Amino acid sequence: xxxxxxxxxxxxxxxxxxxxxxxxxxFYAIIFSLVSTGTFAADPCNVSGGKINILANEFxxxxxFMDEVKxxxxxxxxxxxxxxxxxxxxxxxxxxxxxxEFSAKLVTNGSIxxxxxxxxxxxxxxxxxxxxxxxxxxxxxxxxxxxxxxAFMANAQHLWYxxxxxxxxxxxxxxxxxxxxxxxxxxxxxxxMANPYGGAFQAGWNLGQEFVNMYLGHGGEFxxxxxxxxxxxxxxxxxTLNMLKNLTEVAxxxxxTQDTNAVKEEWESGNLALMHIWNSGAASILDDEGDQxxxxxxxxxxxxxxxxxxxxATTLWWDGFGIATNTSDAEAEASFRAxxxxxxxxxxxxNNPNATIWLIKGYTPGDTAGPVVDAANRGATPYxxxxxxxxxxxxxxxxxxEFLQGNExxxxxxxxxxxxxxxxxxxxxxx
Amino acid sequence: xPHKTFFWFFFPSGLAMLLFIGLPIIxxxxxxxxxxxxQILMEVENCDVFGCKTEVRVDLEATKIIDEENPLGRFNGLxxxxxxxHLAFNEINDAWKVSSxxxxxxxxxxxxxxxxxxLFTLTFCFAxxxxxxxxxxxxxxxxxxxxxxxxGPTIFGTILPMIVTPLIGSxxxxxxxDAKGILGATIQNIFDDPNLSLKSSSELTWITLIIYxxxxxxxxxxxxxxxxxxTVPLDPLEAAIIDGASRYQRVRYIVIPHLYPVATFIMLxxxxxxxxxxxxxxxxxxxxxxxxxxxxxxxxxxxxxIMLFGSAGATSMLTIIGVGFLLxxxxxxTWKEFKTER
Numbered sequence: 001x002x003x004x005x006x007x008x009x010x011x012x013x014x015x016x017x018x019x020x021x022x023x024x025x026x027f028y029a030i031i032f033s034l035v036s037t038g039t040f041a042a043d044p045c046n047v048s049g050g051k052i053n054i055l056a057n058e059f060x061x062x063x064x065f066m067d068e069v070k071x072x073x074x075x076x077x078x079x080x081x082x083x084x085x086x087x088x089x090x091x092x093x094x095x096x097x098x099x100x101e102f103s104a105k106l107v108t109n110g111s112i113x114x115x116x117x118x119x120x121x122x123x124x125x126x127x128x129x130x131x132x133x134x135x136x137x138x139x140x141x142x143x144x145x146x147x148x149x150x151a152f153m154a155n156a157q158h159l160w161y162x163x164x165x166x167x168x169x170x171x172x173x174x175x176x177x178x179x180x181x182x183x184x185x186x187x188x189x190x191x192x193m194a195n196p197y198g199g200a201f202q203a204g205w206n207l208g209q210e211f212v213n214m215y216l217g218h219g220g221e222f223x224x225x226x227x228x229x230x231x232x233x234x235x236x237x238x239x240t241l242n243m244l245k246n247l248t249e250v251a252x253x254x255x256x257t258q259d260t261n262a263v264k265e266e267w268e269s270g271n272l273a274l275m276h277i278w279n280s281g282a283a284s285i286l287d288d289e290g291d292q293x294x295x296x297x298x299x300x301x302x303x304x305x306x307x308x309x310x311x312x313a314t315t316l317w318w319d320g321f322g323i324a325t326n327t328s329d330a331e332a333e334a335s336f337r338a339x340x341x342x343x344x345x346x347x348x349x350x351n352n353p354n355a356t357i358w359l360i361k362g363y364t365p366g367d368t369a370g371p372v373v374d375a376a377n378r379g380a381t382p383y384x385x386x387x388x389x390x391x392x393x394x395x396x397x398x399x400x401x402e403f404l405q406g407n408e409x410x411x412x413x414x415x416x417x418x419x420x421x422x423x424x425x426x427x428x429x430x431x
Numbered sequence: 432x433p434h435k436t437f438f439w440f441f442f443p444s445g446l447a448m449l450l451f452i453g454l455p456i457i458x459x460x461x462x463x464x465x466x467x468x469x470q471i472l473m474e475v476e477n478c479d480v481f482g483c484k485t486e487v488r489v490d491l492e493a494t495k496i497i498d499e500e501n502p503l504g505r506f507n508g509l510x511x512x513x514x515x516x517h518l519a520f521n522e523i524n525d526a527w528k529v530s531s532x533x534x535x536x537x538x539x540x541x542x543x544x545x546x547x548x549x550l551f552t553l554t555f556c557f558a559x560x561x562x563x564x565x566x567x568x569x570x571x572x573x574x575x576x577x578x579x580x581x582x583g584p585t586i587f588g589t590i591l592p593m594i595v596t597p598l599i600g601s602x603x604x605x606x607x608x609d610a611k612g613i614l615g616a617t618i619q620n621i622f623d624d625p626n627l628s629l630k631s632s633s634e635l636t637w638i639t640l641i642i643y644x645x646x647x648x649x650x651x652x653x654x655x656x657x658x659x660x661x662t663v664p665l666d667p668l669e670a671a672i673i674d675g676a677s678r679y680q681r682v683r684y685i686v687i688p689h690l691y692p693v694a695t696f697i698m699l700x701x702x703x704x705x706x707x708x709x710x711x712x713x714x715x716x717x718x719x720x721x722x723x724x725x726x727x728x729x730x731x732x733x734x735x736x737i738m739l740f741g742s743a744g745a746t747s748m749l750t751i752i753g754v755g756f757l758l759x760x761x762x763x764x765t766w767k768e769f770k771t772e773r
Contacts, residue, residue: 089733114736144475203719253631256719318480429467
């Protein structure tokens, strides 16, 4: 309020005493500098010195976020961003170099651990103290008492369905995976769609993630408490594999080549009636491009539970940013300021309420936030931030393929995962 | 050429080879003998968006001290080569004991990552190389006889598959063979099976990759054969025409014997190239159905962000040995020919 009054006064003064347009800019500059050194915390935006070079995953919500980062950095900033779906594979090599290839990296609770393992991202406490007044407390990702990342959004995979198709066939919205398969078979039998279910089953990270979701839904634990010893070779592991196999029977036979983006395309082409993908997919599925009939018919539902459990078979994720250790302090500060500007931008969040669930102060969640909030309330587990988790994820992503192709038994697949993990973890010094 | 002149002529490229090929190979070999230092784990309090909990972390300071003492990691000898993800001696031994038939034994073996990759790599090599040589020869012969005016554009069109970057070429084909792509839909139409998909089964994916390999490699064979065709002496050919030899007979008894050493050369290069098959697997998103040795190295270095240098180094060494085995017969043959020509 005071701020507005101040501007008003400046306008008045300019009109009354000055008039010229050049004087207007000078006046504004003076007033703004007074404001920023006075009652307000340091303004993170309009960075002038220092290079900003960010590595990030590729999806629509990140594009929205990065546009905001760029506009916060200002026209004078030396700004660049690399979007890549292979960001996880690039990050360690890129940030290990000194000076690092990137000054900042968008991280999640999955990808932060490998950076932490090698000390590749720096503590941010001093920068947060200087610029971070507008942060919510839960945005600060604290590890052993130090802030290592700033989160800006929460994400989870959940169910999506086509309302008209379920209604027409008299199918209730599935709340368990058993019902999803039943619904899928019903749609197949009706002849409406050959492969009504979509999930990101591409061999690699996506497939590993499907196992992680389903295994946690069965109430499983990945490791023996406090150690890196694997504990997935059990009944829950078998049930998980069998459930994934059943799901692939109502999915496109090309499932091993389809990642999230491919599944979204299938959905937008009208080939799917049910799918389990990321909440952030709403940004591109519910936008004004593509078939508006399908968009109007698309509904979001909570993630199903499985095997009689109460927990939804999904994992909770936060997305945030970390700053490279091997970068100069000036670049680190410049990058931090631009990213923080976006991570505290209430305006961006409220202009794109359905792009994801923003963790930003003053954000009013949109219509699509429900399923993620529901997952959190029903006790969904966050993706484990453990140093050796990515070794298991990697072993899962290749070793369960043959089971899903029907070439080996579930027990054999679990034995293979265990053997592959042990070989990798031994080499890496965890066992 | 005097030895001294040859030495200085060869020196720059020899130096480049030593620096950029020789040294990295030695370095990979050393890395393959080592594994990472032990990771010191500790439990710390972590807080994120979803609350606080006590979790395991790597103790950076303790690990750093160990790393500084042993920057190469722990010496592991050849154990990485013998482990389950490489030559898997123990697993083969066990498989031999539990198997009641050869079938079962080979099932178990070709389920191990290294042997699975080796099987695909060798299949790819031996399925792609012969058709490439035959097709390349036929294309070269045909283009050699067409009229001068359309020769240029035809040659350009023919070598296009080689010019297109492998990754781009395979991606374009990947989209075309999609069930809704032009090739995929046509194939469904021909076989009258709406559920037929080239991406869905291992066998069909292998066939697709092999066809892609032939498509991509034929221009190389064509270029070499075409160049060699220009050196075929005209006198015997004209003599053969006068003697009443048919076109087939001329090709069979004059052109092919003349081009024989060239064919050996093409085979050598093709085998070597195809043994390192990698890009089409990424382009066709075929890692579920087909893994090659090069893909294994990639996967070790990019294993969901933790890099397994020792493991990747070991696979690289095994690949080099594999290329050596593959080329030995051809090299021996070339050497013998070289000797007799003297």
